[in-house]
Amino acid sequence: MxxxxxxxxxxxxxxxxxxxPFHDRCLECKGREFEKMHPEGDATLLAYTVIFxxxxxxxxxxxxxxxxxxxxxxxxxxxxxxxxxxxLKTGMKVKPSWEPIKKQYGxxxxxxxxxxxx
Amino acid sequence: xxxxxIIGAGMIPFGRRDEDTLxxxxxxxxxxxxxxxxxxxxxxxxxxVANMGGGMLQHQSAIASSLVDRLSxxxxxxxTIENGPASGASAIKNGLLAVASGYYDYVLVVGGxxxxxVTGWRATDFVATMTHPQAEYPYGITLPxxxxxxxxxxxxxxGVTREQLLAVSLKNQEMGTLNPYAHVEMALxxxxxxxxxxxxxxxxxxxxxxxxxxLCPVSDGAAAIVICPLEMAKKHNxxxxxxxxxxxxxxxxxxxxxxxxxxxxxxxxxxQKAFEMAKLKPSDIHVAELHDAFTILEIAxxxxxxxxxxxxxxxxxAAGKTRLGGQIPINVSGGLKARGHPVGATGVAQMxxxxxxxxxxxxxxxxxxxxxNGLTVNFGGFGNNVLAFVLKRVE
Amino acid sequence: xxxxxxxxxxxxxxxxxxxxxxxxxVTLANGKVxxxxxxxxxxxxxxxxxxxxxxxxERDYYDVVSARVYGELLAWYRYRVKSEYCLxxxxxxxxxxxxxxxxxxxxxxxxxxxxxxxxxxxxGSHLFAAKMEYxxxxxxxxxxxxxAESPIGFRRWMVEYPLIETRIPHELGGGDxxxxxxxxxxxxxxxxxxxxxxxxxxxxxxxxxxxxFADDDTIRERIAGLKGR
Numbered sequence: 001m002x003x004x005x006x007x008x009x010x011x012x013x014x015x016x017x018x019x020x021p022f023h024d025r026c027l028e029c030k031g032r033e034f035e036k037m038h039p040e041g042d043a044t045l046l047a048y049t050v051i052f053x054x055x056x057x058x059x060x061x062x063x064x065x066x067x068x069x070x071x072x073x074x075x076x077x078x079x080x081x082x083x084x085x086x087x088l089k090t091g092m093k094v095k096p097s098w099e100p101i102k103k104q105y106g107x108x109x110x111x112x113x114x115x116x117x118x
Numbered sequence: 119x120x121x122x123x124i125i126g127a128g129m130i131p132f133g134r135r136d137e138d139t140l141x142x143x144x145x146x147x148x149x150x151x152x153x154x155x156x157x158x159x160x161x162x163x164x165x166x167v168a169n170m171g172g173g174m175l176q177h178q179s180a181i182a183s184s185l186v187d188r189l190s191x192x193x194x195x196x197x198t199i200e201n202g203p204a205s206g207a208s209a210i211k212n213g214l215l216a217v218a219s220g221y222y223d224y225v226l227v228v229g230g231x232x233x234x235x236v237t238g239w240r241a242t243d244f245v246a247t248m249t250h251p252q253a254e255y256p257y258g259i260t261l262p263x264x265x266x267x268x269x270x271x272x273x274x275x276x277g278v279t280r281e282q283l284l285a286v287s288l289k290n291q292e293m294g295t296l297n298p299y300a301h302v303e304m305a306l307x308x309x310x311x312x313x314x315x316x317x318x319x320x321x322x323x324x325x326x327x328x329x330x331x332x333l334c335p336v337s338d339g340a341a342a343i344v345i346c347p348l349e350m351a352k353k354h355n356x357x358x359x360x361x362x363x364x365x366x367x368x369x370x371x372x373x374x375x376x377x378x379x380x381x382x383x384x385x386x387x388x389x390q391k392a393f394e395m396a397k398l399k400p401s402d403i404h405v406a407e408l409h410d411a412f413t414i415l416e417i418a419x420x421x422x423x424x425x426x427x428x429x430x431x432x433x434x435x436a437a438g439k440t441r442l443g444g445q446i447p448i449n450v451s452g453g454l455k456a457r458g459h460p461v462g463a464t465g466v467a468q469m470x471x472x473x474x475x476x477x478x479x480x481x482x483x484x485x486x487x488x489x490x491n492g493l494t495v496n497f498g499g500f501g502n503n504v505l506a507f508v509l510k511r512v513e
Numbered sequence: 514x515x516x517x518x519x520x521x522x523x524x525x526x527x528x529x530x531x532x533x534x535x536x537x538x539v540t541l542a543n544g545k546v547x548x549x550x551x552x553x554x555x556x557x558x559x560x561x562x563x564x565x566x567x568x569x570x571e572r573d574y575y576d577v578v579s580a581r582v583y584g585e586l587l588a589w590y591r592y593r594v595k596s597e598y599c600l601x602x603x604x605x606x607x608x609x610x611x612x613x614x615x616x617x618x619x620x621x622x623x624x625x626x627x628x629x630x631x632x633x634x635x636x637g638s639h640l641f642a643a644k645m646e647y648x649x650x651x652x653x654x655x656x657x658x659x660x661a662e663s664p665i666g667f668r669r670w671m672v673e674y675p676l677i678e679t680r681i682p683h684e685l686g687g688g689d690x691x692x693x694x695x696x697x698x699x700x701x702x703x704x705x706x707x708x709x710x711x712x713x714x715x716x717x718x719x720x721x722x723x724x725x726f727a728d729d730d731t732i733r734e735r736i737a738g739l740k741g742r
Contacts, residue, residue: 019375021253027375047379049266050326051258055243058258061675065259067267067374075374077254085326090274101257111256136572237664304633307544316707319642320542320635331542 003098005112009074010034018073041071043114045092050085057102068094068114078112093117119218123351123358123512124343126155127473132301132339132458134234140169140176143340144185144230147463151226151342152189156355162344163222164195168209168229169462170202174244175235191226202248203411204498205229206341206465207366207505213345214361223346229467230340231460241336245461248499250371262333264373264500265412266325271380272414273327276421280327282432284312286413287331289441290449294456296484299467301337301458332413337458341467348512357477362398362491363508365391371502382422384504385495389423392493396508400424403508404489405475406446407468409497410453416440419495420448423506447486450475465496469507476511526595529616534600534647537708538716541634545604548712548720549643552599552611557590559724560599563608563630566729574663575628581662581685582626585613597625600647602640606725610636612644614657622648622657623684624693627666630732638669642706645674649698658690674701 009020014031025032048066064080066088079101082088094114101111128150130143138146144167152162167182178184182196201208206229213225233241242260249255249264272278288308294300311321311331321329351358367387373379393399400423408423410416421431425446426439434440440448451457451471454464472492474480492509536550552560564586567579588594596616602609609631614624624644629637648657659676660683661667670676676691683690712720726732 021250021372027370047267047271047373049263049270050323051260051263051266052322052324053238053242053260053262054258055246055260056237056239057243059672061672063258063263065257065263065267077257077259077372077374079257090270109256134572238668239664302633304543306542307540310540310542310544314540316540317542318704319638319707320540322704 003110005039005096005098006110007039007074007076007112009037009039011037020074020076037072037074039070039072039074039076039096042117043068043070043094043096045088045090045094045114046075047090048080048085048088057104064088066114068096070096076112078114081113081115087116120220121348121360122214122217122345123348123360124345124469124473124509125351125354125356125358126151126153126157126344127342127470128154129299129341129467129470130339131299132337132460132463132467134301135232135338136234138232138338140172140178140181140230140232141184141188143232143338144181144228145188147230147340147342148185148189148226148228151228151344154356155344157224157344160224161191162194162224162226164213164216165191165226165228166209166213167196167198168205168227168466169198169231170200170205171231171233171244171461172198174247176232185228195222201503202498203409203459203461204465204496204503204505205462206467206469207494207496207507208465210343210465210469210507211364211366211505214364217345217347223350225345226342227345227466228340228342229463229465231462232338233336233460234338238336253372260325261500262325262328262412265414266328267373268379268500269327269412269414272418275380276429276432278414278417278432282417282436283328283332283413284308285436286410286416287311287455289435290410290416290453290455291331293442293450293484294452296481297452297457300452300456301335301339302452302456306331328412328414334411334454334459337460339458339460339463339467341463341470343466343469343473351512358512359473359476360510360512361507362510363392363394363396364506365389365395366503366505367391369502371499373500382418382501382504384501385419385422385497385506388504388506389493389495392506392508393424396510398491398508403446403491403493405450405472405486406448406493406495407451407453407471408448408495409464409468410449410455411459411497413455415497416448416453419497420446423493423495442484442486450484450486465494465505468494468496469509472509476509525592529596529619531596531598531616532651534598534643534651535710536712536717536720537643537710538712539639539708541604541636543634546716547609547636547639548603548716549600549640549708550603550712550717550720552601554590556599556601556724557586559726560601560608560611561586563726563732564628566732567628567630570733573665578626578662579628582611582613582628585625598647600640600643601724602636603720603724604631606719606722608724608726610640612640614644614648616652616654617658620655622652622654624648624657624659630727637665638705639707641670643708645693645698646706649695655695657693659693660687660690662687673705674698
């Protein structure tokens, strides 16, 4: 079962700028009122890397991470479901999902994952 | 506002200092700076201590209060400044403003960090706590990871190549072998880390496209300076070094919220402000210490502060223009890459190295001949809090 | 046969035949060439001289690891261990690191220890890889049991290869063993196992002539990295 992507982005009611994560005032116009929005559709990969020296709490050998932009322009970081960065390129389409990203105190922590579509 | 000068500078060798506590390192560096200033038993008015991780790594707080007591500097004012890896420069800025305002005359600024107390996993996690607690940190992103993403974008946009990054790495580690304060005193060989097929083991990918030797080490270390009004500095022994300009700027915490993630706006703004205040331009600088926590940063910062046009920094590094004797010698100390990066100490250590350069105190093989003006850039977070200083030798 | 030799034969464990490890050379990050070659039993007293100063270095469990290596090599020298071998890493003739292990049986190997004397050059990684190469490609074994005694070792072997956790006990009562299979080895080989063969005669001669050892203080300084501070 696909879980809903539990990310809330914020669109400034005054100037329309989209923020994720939350800011108390709009980065563009200082507006304080926002319309909540959820990431929609597929996403485009904007940046990515694979890291081999992982921080405490991650036991795997490497982790592929990236930032992607959804169809409604929400941008967010996520883990990338790929075996190697050789399968990736900037600007490619990726399929977002909400899945376990790590374990904490034996429980799954959920977050964004992106899977290459090309 | 009064003009402010550096009259004392001191540093302890960076590296893995298992035998010293954080407080000991801070105390040793402080005494070196106080002695260098020739203050004798005189106390200072205030002490600013730069430290990022005492609370997390040593489970210690109120570090500045403890240090003034240890150093018998009571009843001097004291506080700890935490501003991520830019803590050092932030502490200097706070000391500088206090003296410039006329409120204090003599101020000690010391930065220190003891990162090797914990395993690499813990140290990586400690540094990663600078990232956004909901939008970044839970995913396992690290500072090298941020730098990896940035590097790929920079390569795509400005044509930086792995060979250009390699030039920075080779230069800085070579300079490190000449610096007795450097953590890494090993020259690298291009064959061993790049050309040879054996380099896959020697220099593996760390945060693609960055490799192991594109990253600075995790270090312990401390550095300190003593400042006072320029007018009073002239009566002390050492050639005063005038802090002629400074600038600080911030940027969004996440890279994704920057209009152009390859544009390090905070670096450009901080440097511009520092140059304006000093009434100098980038071409007036004779020696610079840039924050090369990753090789890409030395190249990107050399462009953002105005030494080179965008897209030219990598070529300049590869052509040797940033070496000692080149157009603008950068990180003659070995930089963070070789001197090491004890986060709280770095901003102060950069300043100490420039002070030694401008006093013409270094051995010939590291001294920029007749250097009059220097620049430091201390880069916090991933470029979301940056400080720059312009220093001038006062004859 | 004299009585004492009869008893000796009972005390000596049987030895499995082991084809030799062909020497190779690796270019290090500083451009120096490390020769990796198999030690002979007669090398042991000399090698122990280099292991000895490491017994007193607490950093990164050098004390525990070198105490065990000391015991293992001594046991080999005095015929008290089954089918042990030792590979040496030498730069300009100087011993810069060593690895040892033994055969549990024809198909299962037991990786003992990795001791890097020069640090910061991934010598441990190269030597451990050579050890796995020996078990898999020259002794033709199915699996190698590995334990780590330091966080660095855990990261280098368990995480990097990556090894598979088992409940097979450690020889000396430490943490349970992890296993390297042929599949894991050959998957990891392109990124972890390097080296050129044959080693030119003059390099081999230099390595074989007389193993050179840094003095105790130099060894301690290289490992502890204290640079006389």
